Amino acid sequence: AQKITQTQPGMFVQEKEAVTLDCTYDTSDPSYGLFWYKQPSSGEMIFLIYQGSYDQQNATEGRYSLNFQKARKSANLVISASQLGDSAMYFCAMSPLGSARQLTFGSGTQLTVLP
């Protein structure tokens, strides 16, 4: 069984500053992938970044980076230089590696970027 915990229901950040969204996980699978999705008010789920459990280096994708600490079972999303368009709900998710299995999602963090 897998479980994702996002403890920040809401976060605020000033435009152009960096923000960290927390995610911790629990799994019995030896290998797994961790994902972050963005859901704007329009409702679509936008894939942002992923990290394989075997990766030694933290994943980066433009202004997004994933701070992966395997021993702590955390996979925090860091957004640098926040923009107004970053205001959205952010979901952390995971699935086992090597099989087309469903994602387990956290409850999400609502990020608001202030001008």
Next chain:
Amino acid sequence: GAGVSQSPSNKVTEKGKDVELRCDPISGHTALYWYRQSLGQGLEFLIYFQGNSAPDKSGLPSDRFSAERTGGSVSTLTIQRTQQEDSAVYLCASSSGGLLNEQFFGPGTRLTVL
């Protein structure tokens, strides 16, 4: 289009009626997933299809829910005798089934049961 498409985008129905929701995955993707998102909540897995294998139905909340995938492409999620608690956004996703299995989502169908 290149992405996952879903229809209808909105569906309003009366309690007790049956509804069908459609998903067209990204061409070539072998895996297809259905999720449900209730208001202000995270996503809840319903069912997934992988190639010609039997679908994983472990997330379906009741026997009123069923889904099929024809020809390994288009999928239809059917809810029979709808209840008010079925009101939610139903999201479909597809993936190529690769090692990291990145899933790409459609825009969803917002179902309202009156």
